[in-house]
Amino acid sequence: MFAYIVRRLLYAIPILLGTTFILFLLFNVVPGDPALQLAGKHATPEVIQTIRAELGLDKPWYGQYFDMLRQLATFDFGRSYWTKQKITDMIVAGAGTSFSLGFPAFIISTSISLVIGLFIALYRGTIIDKTIVAFSVAAQSVSLLVYILAGQYLLAYQWGLFPISGYDPGMIERWQYLVLPILIFVFLSVAPELRFYRTIFLDELYQDYVRTARSKGLGTKTVMLRHVLKNAMIPILTNLVISIPFLILGSVLIESFFQIPGLGDLIVKAIANNDRPVLVSMTVLGTFAYIIFNLLSDILYAMVDPRVQLK
């Protein structure tokens, strides 16, 4: 097992270098000199030169690429062009907020979709199964943005159940602003997730071990909960682990819409303000997190599934 983990870790290194290099290439074909943009209209050539040196733009390309890796390793990304704050501080603050929104939504939507997915897989082909699947296919044919708009309009504006948008960083005060975004988050996630879980459960239901268990005389409930759920847990768990970075990364759309200052909102504001260092650090860091959790999910898979070859 230990050797397997070490090998997987070593395998992640070329992936990490490859992803950061692709991002580096993309960021360095950006037309326009960031130093010119930062220095303003009336800067003297000396000022621009100083800024170029400060940003490390006078170095050769491999020096700049190394700087990017060093920023990632030391978790020090410099300052935002727009707010002039330290990017590290902005990310730490945003991550907590995004987590308050993403984590409850994730737990609730996963539980709901798992239960419904298991239920309709069990009653596959019946009118209940067909209706729920048809509804979720139809629901996915409407843009996410429409649900967010309609949810805010009806629940917050028309019926006045929640604040329309905004945020309060207080540990208790924040929740009144988060309930509606969490509700919408859950609503948006359930349709695609329950179809995913239904497919996984259906795959398991046709396995030989299910027939064996049934022929031994075990009841539906025992087979579903003791056998099917346990085996289906392997793909489900690995899928859940991969989604964790997206919780921290935040739901970009919901955060920016409800003006919740999480990481998603940070990205959208950085797009609007052409805040290059924030975008660079968020993409590099997001990719890094994604690689780590992919790695964790692979290791977890190997641990829970004895069929996975460790060699």
Next chain:
Amino acid sequence: MKFLAKKIKGNSLWSDALRRLLQDPFATWSFVVIILYVVVALLVRAHLIADGWQESIGGSREAPDLSKGVLHWMGLDIFGRSVILKTIQSTYTAMYVGLLSSLIAVPIGVIMGALAGYFGGWVDDLITWFYTTLSNIPEFLLLIAIALAIGKGIDTVVIALGVTSWVGLARLIRAEFMKHKNREYVLSAQALGGGHIRRMVKHIFPNVLHIVIIGFSLRFVTGIKSEVILTYLGLGAEIGKGSSWGLMISDASGELIQGVWWGLTAATVAMFPIVLAFSLFADALRDAIDPKLRT
């Protein structure tokens, strides 16, 4: 003997699939809807319909009025333009994004997957490493990086979606080519002197064509849906340069509170059938072709 010959003739993969598709009312109707949207998009492109969508035909933001003629049926937008014409004009944008992004992604996916699966060895290692690397960058972040590199706009959406969404298809095609390359029909083609290209294009490709069509449909849907999201986030279509469902839905984030519901409704109602049709068509095609799912 006569009976047997007849049966074999009627059972080719594609004629069988076609028969199943025609029996499935969902598939038939989906196909009709897709053709309808393509025709509308072509007519807009040829300036035959919705050409005067930018003309103001009344005051600002008028509610739908059935008595004033067809152009007023879905109301007017902030500049007094007919929402019906704007929605039709946007159909062209949606089909443009869907088609072009798929036309970029699908060939890349097929060629990469085919080369990796067919040749194996270092070609496979290289291509697999490349797409694993690419798929390790969360798609949305990659879209941002590409938009930052080539500027914002509708063509950015097309290119960014095209170059980010081929990986899944490449994986599927690779697995299929690995499976097929040592089958008897391919080996006999080799024995008859067929080269690599001939074996890949003429023999294996027709057997994976259904995966390509399904991949194409699914990417088309992704294209149409992503345009809305990316436009809202400020990466997509810009105001003043044509119209799109994304722009219409984004506009609604300020309009809805003032009671202006028609722009949002028109864009949503127009988008629903085409997205649904492509999803159902992909599902139906998979059911018609994949023998494992036949019951």
